[in-house]
Each structure stands twice: as C-alpha cells, then as structure tokens.
Amino acid sequence: MTIIKTTNLTKKFGKFTALKGVNLEVKPGEVFGFIGPNGAGKSTTIRVLLGILKASEGEAKIFGKDAWKDAVEIHQHLAYVPGDVNLWPNLTGGEVIDLFLKLRGVPHKNRRDEFIERFKLDPSKKCRTYSKGNRQKVALISAFAAEADLYILDEPTSGLDPLMEKVFQDCVIEAKRAGKSILLSSHILSEVERLCDRVGIIRQGEMIETGTLNEMRHLTRTNLLIETKLPITGLYEVKGVHDIQEKEQTLSFQVDSEHLDEVMKYVTRYGLIKLESSPPTLEDLFMRHYESPGKNSRLGAGGHS
Incomplete structure (x- = not known):
C-alpha cells in the first residue's frame, strides 16, 4: 500500500492557484524529499495532507484514507513537525512533550527521556524562554518519541545548530530502518541528499521532477x-x-x-x-531547474516516479 498518494491535487485561493495538479507518492519505509523555493507550494501541499486545507480538485490519501474526511483517524498514526513551532508559553518543554504523548496514548517515558537527552533539551524551562531552535527540539522529541507510522516534517531543522541537525538526521535514519515512512520538506539540500530515497521538486505549484537522486543525476x-x-x-x-x-x-x-x-x-x-x-549535487540540479523557468525538464512537467 502507498502511504501518501495525491492525484491531480489542485488548490485555489480565489483566483490564485497555489497547487496545479500535484501528483506525489510516498512508499512504505521511504524517505521522500519534497523540495522547492519558498512559495512553491510545499506547505500548502502539506496542509492539504494534514486535513487543514481542503483540496479544490483531485484527491489526497494517506494510508489509503481520504486526508480531509478521515483526518482524525489518520492523525493517530502520523507525527507532524512544522518549520515554525508555537508552544504554550507557560508550560515547560517537558510538560508540552508529555501532553503531546498523552494525546497519542504513548506511555514511552524511556523514549521521551532518551530523545530529550539526545537533543540536549532542558525540559524544566518554560516555553516562552526557549529560542527557535529549542522550540523545534520540543516538536522533534514529541514526534520521534511517539513512534508514528508516518512523519511529515516541514523544514524541521530550521533554527537547529549543525550538531543538532546531525542528531535529527540520525533519528530519521533510525525511523526509516524501523520501517516508518517520512515526507521531508527541506531547503537544506545536503540534508535531502543524505537522507532521501527519492526526491520531488515543486515549482510554482507544479511538480517538475520526481525520481531517485541517481535517476535525476542523468539530467545533471x-x-x-x-x-x-x-x-x-x-x-x-x-x-x-x-x-x-x-x-x-x-x-x-x-x-x-x-x-x-x-x-x-x-x-x-x-x-x-x-x-x-x-x-553533480542536488544543488546543481536545483539551480538548473530554476534558471530556466519556461522550460520543462526532459522528464516532462509531471516528472516520473
């Protein structure tokens, strides 16, 4: 079974079309890199997948279920980390992590403590005192300690220092080894290159390329x-x-x-x-696509998978 599948996904805001027929597929046990510049449609796609936005046309399915209608059921098996985390200012980091895990019915105190230690978070501090990087850590610890089947990570390392970025990458690799699926939206190309099995490039709301890095390298x-x-x-x-x-x-x-x-x-x-x-690096590939906005790649506008 495909974990995530969008078919001709279109989202309009008034006259503006944010997504134009996006086809995306994430397979079981796969890390799928979702890349593109700011405003390309990455976060809009993710919001549709999370059931926050309703698609104008096409469909989005997670675990074979409708992302909009079955959102509550889907969320029981999914962990999401946004690029800008807002937390309750008067709760401590530890209390927020416990709250998230309790909502999921996860009693894994050992895993929680292990990830707090790995990410070097002080869980006794109030969230209002946290830097952006520490707020990201709270969300990442909550996600990885929850043992979800699918992780949707939207710019998850923004604000993290290089050392913590490495810890994050190790966590992703471990989740993949455990058979979990991961959709990773990132602009850090080295991160995508290191972690992802396949990559999809989105530009101006359209998928312009999908494939393994090796497949894409033929075009670079x-x-x-x-x-x-x-x-x-x-x-x-x-x-x-x-x-x-x-x-x-x-x-x-x-x-x-x-x-x-x-x-x-x-x-x-x-x-x-x-x-x-x-x-060639992913950066080279990326630059080639964005240098020539009028041209579709050799694989055609929809890419291939």
Missing part, C-alpha cells in the same frame, strides 16, 4: 577539474561543456553526462596531469 552535469601539459584550445566549442573557468594551469567546467566520453577524449590529447571529477 559532472564537475571536472583538470590540469594538462599543453594549454587546451577550443573547449568552448565542444558539445556538452558548460561554465568553463580558468585558473593558471587548471580548468574547471561542467559536462553533461551524455557527452562525458567525447569530452574526455578531447582533453586527453593535451596530456592530462591532474583530473578531479565530482558528481
């Missing part, structure tokens, strides 16, 4: 750094070469994956002294 460029015995001439004319930068004897440039073979044959004529190659 390899970064090369080379040094040669003889100066290379005519590289600008070689098909598939982009962004050439010269620095003394070294050249750095990007190559479309499908032209790598011809480019390598061309540059080796000049006597290679040094060659460094690095795979």
